[in-house]
Every structure is written in structure tokens, then in C-alpha cells.
Amino acid sequence: MSSPADTARYVYGLVSADTVLPDGLTGLGPSGQVWKMTCENVAAIVGDVPDDRRLGRRRHLMAHEAVVEAVAAESTILPMRFGAVITEEGVMTELLAPQHEYFAGVLEELDGRTQYTLKGHYDLEAVLPGIIQNDEGMRALHERIRGLSEEAAHFDRIQLGELIAQALKARRQQDAQDIVDALGPHVAVRKVYEPEQDGDVVNAAFLVERARQREFEDAVDEVAGRFPMLRLKLHGPLAPYDFVSAR
Known part of the structure; x- marks a missing residue:
């Protein structure tokens, strides 16, 4: 027993x-x-x-x-x-x-601190046309593909897809950095993770002073207004899972 x-x-x-x-x-x-x-x-x-x-x-x-x-x-x-x-x-x-x-x-x-997590991904249907139109080479390639049969445009489509992927990656990195930097003054500590899926832009955890929670939430709302093609999801306040080291 x-x-x-x-x-x-x-x-x-x-x-x-x-x-x-x-x-x-x-x-x-x-x-x-x-x-x-x-x-x-x-x-x-x-x-x-x-x-x-x-x-x-x-x-x-x-x-x-x-x-x-x-x-x-x-x-x-x-x-x-x-x-x-x-x-x-x-x-x-x-x-x-x-x-x-x-x-x-x-x-x-x-x-006196609490955690928030912020994740965001592009509305790809909204962002991809802009990426193509803002690059002369991609724009010309896209126009050429429109006048070709699917078989004739095969390799051009592959090339365009690669160019779009490169441009999307560069924009994603810049947008993620801009978002994290904009929120930086409102947080005590931050942890930024790699995107989990295609189209994901930001995946970050923030440790925020409880007294500044409203300030931080307002800052996230402001950031969301600056990036209308991004769908941001804020979760919190939460227990500080991301800021507790295993031991």
C-alpha cells in the first residue's frame, strides 16, 4: 500500500x-x-x-x-x-x-509582467498583385505569360514563381522587423520566432509590464492599421511560457 x-x-x-x-x-x-x-x-x-x-x-x-x-x-x-x-x-x-x-x-x-503573443500572415490575394506590379521584370513576365498557352508558358511560370517567392520573403522579413521594432518601446522583453507557414510574417512573444498592457494593445492596433494586408492576431495576457527557461 x-x-x-x-x-x-x-x-x-x-x-x-x-x-x-x-x-x-x-x-x-x-x-x-x-x-x-x-x-x-x-x-x-x-x-x-x-x-x-x-x-x-x-x-x-x-x-x-x-x-x-x-x-x-x-x-x-x-x-x-x-x-x-x-x-x-x-x-x-x-x-x-x-x-x-x-x-x-x-x-x-x-x-509585474505578463506575456502576449502576436502572429500575423499576409492576405496573399491582396499582397501578390502589388508585388508583381511594383517590379518591372515581374510585371513584364506576367504580361507575357498571359498571352501564351499553358505549355508554352511553363518555364516562364516557374521563373515568375521563383521571383515572387524571393520578393515575398524580402518583404516579409522587412515587415516583420518593422512590426517588432514598432512595438519594442512598449515591451520589456521580446522573442521573435521563424514563421511557421508560407504567408506567415510575424511570430513573436512579448513580455509586457502589467501597468502598460493597454498601451501595448493600442500600439498593436496602430501597427495593424499601418499594415492593412496583414492579418494580425494578438493573444494575451498570458502566463509567461516563452520566458521561463526549462531547468
């Missing part, structure tokens, strides 16, 4: 020991309860796990995210990736006790 110390606990994230958890948190375990386990000045937010310990269901992921984001809305949290399970004893002896000073330092660094 297992002892209480061997009981599995699900870990949602780490907070300062004095953090007050929001009312109404519902965890992913059968009891739905969520509580803190504290070691000096750092605490782990934990709960029970499903009886079969299987965590692959969508409702489990949604419960995890709901707890993390509810805490993040009011306090600073170091979010754990979905699926973090450890014994009750391990929460103290393996997670908190050996690393509480490190965690406390990261929490202090992130205190």
Missing part, C-alpha cells in the same frame, strides 16, 4: 509563497481541488491526478490551461508544461527544495 508521500500530484506551476490563489479554480483531477505546497518563499500549485493517470484528453489540457491562466491574470506564475506529474514527496524534495532560490529569482524577474 502506497504512503501519502507516494501519492501522485499534478503540478500546474510555481508562484511566490504569499500568492493567494483565485477562488473557483477547478483542477483536472477527480476532486477538482487545487492547492499550494510551500517551500520557504516558493510554492507549487498542485492537485490530484485522474485515477488512471491518463492525461491525454482535451478536457485535461483545458483544465490545466484554465488554472494557469486564472492565476496568471492576478499573479506571477512560472507555468509548467502540460503533463507534469510527481509524487507529493517529490514536489518538496525534487522540485522545490533544491531549486527554490532559482525559482524565487525568476519569479522576481517576471513580477
Whole structure:
């Protein structure tokens, strides 16, 4: 028979020991309860796990995210990736006790800040005609193709496609840099990632002072107005997933 110390606990994230958890948190375990386990000045937010310990269901992921984001809305949290399970004893002896000073330092660094993510992609139907018309060589090639049969225009189409891809890449890089630079004065830290798909322009995470959230959101609206051929999606405020180093 297992002892209480061997009981599995699900870990949602780490907070300062004095953090007050929001009312109404519902965890992913059968009891739905969520509580803190504290070691000096750092605490782990934990709960029970499903009886079969299987965590692959969508409702489990949604419960995890709901707890993390509810805490993040009011306090600073170091979010754990979905699926973090450890014994009750391990929460103290393996997670908190050996690393509480490190965690406390990261929490202090992130205190008063929140994360936003910004993704944007081109409306290609709107942007491609402009790319062709603004380049004399591409414009001439495009006009020539229009007067040829599909077979006769085969190699010209390949050449035009390559030229468009090169021009689109150059424009994408410039637009992404302009967007990130425009938002730079309104953020504390930024991380820029490579685009994920063709047509994607910007994929970035920003750490923003809570006191400047509205200012940052207004800046994003202004940027969106400057780039009408871009579809920007702003998500946040969020827990600072992109600014927590794994350790």
C-alpha cells in the first residue's frame, strides 16, 4: 500500500509563497481541488491526478490551461508544461527544495509582467498583385505569360514563381522587423520566432509590464492599421511560457 508521500500530484506551476490563489479554480483531477505546497518563499500549485493517470484528453489540457491562466491574470506564475506529474514527496524534495532560490529569482524577474503573443500572415490575394506590379521584370513576365498557352508558358511560370517567392520573403522579413521594432518601446522583453507557414510574417512573444498592457494593445492596433494586408492576431495576457527557461 502506497504512503501519502507516494501519492501522485499534478503540478500546474510555481508562484511566490504569499500568492493567494483565485477562488473557483477547478483542477483536472477527480476532486477538482487545487492547492499550494510551500517551500520557504516558493510554492507549487498542485492537485490530484485522474485515477488512471491518463492525461491525454482535451478536457485535461483545458483544465490545466484554465488554472494557469486564472492565476496568471492576478499573479506571477512560472507555468509548467502540460503533463507534469510527481509524487507529493517529490514536489518538496525534487522540485522545490533544491531549486527554490532559482525559482524565487525568476519569479522576481517576471513580477509585474505578463506575456502576449502576436502572429500575423499576409492576405496573399491582396499582397501578390502589388508585388508583381511594383517590379518591372515581374510585371513584364506576367504580361507575357498571359498571352501564351499553358505549355508554352511553363518555364516562364516557374521563373515568375521563383521571383515572387524571393520578393515575398524580402518583404516579409522587412515587415516583420518593422512590426517588432514598432512595438519594442512598449515591451520589456521580446522573442521573435521563424514563421511557421508560407504567408506567415510575424511570430513573436512579448513580455509586457502589467501597468502598460493597454498601451501595448493600442500600439498593436496602430501597427495593424499601418499594415492593412496583414492579418494580425494578438493573444494575451498570458502566463509567461516563452520566458521561463526549462531547468
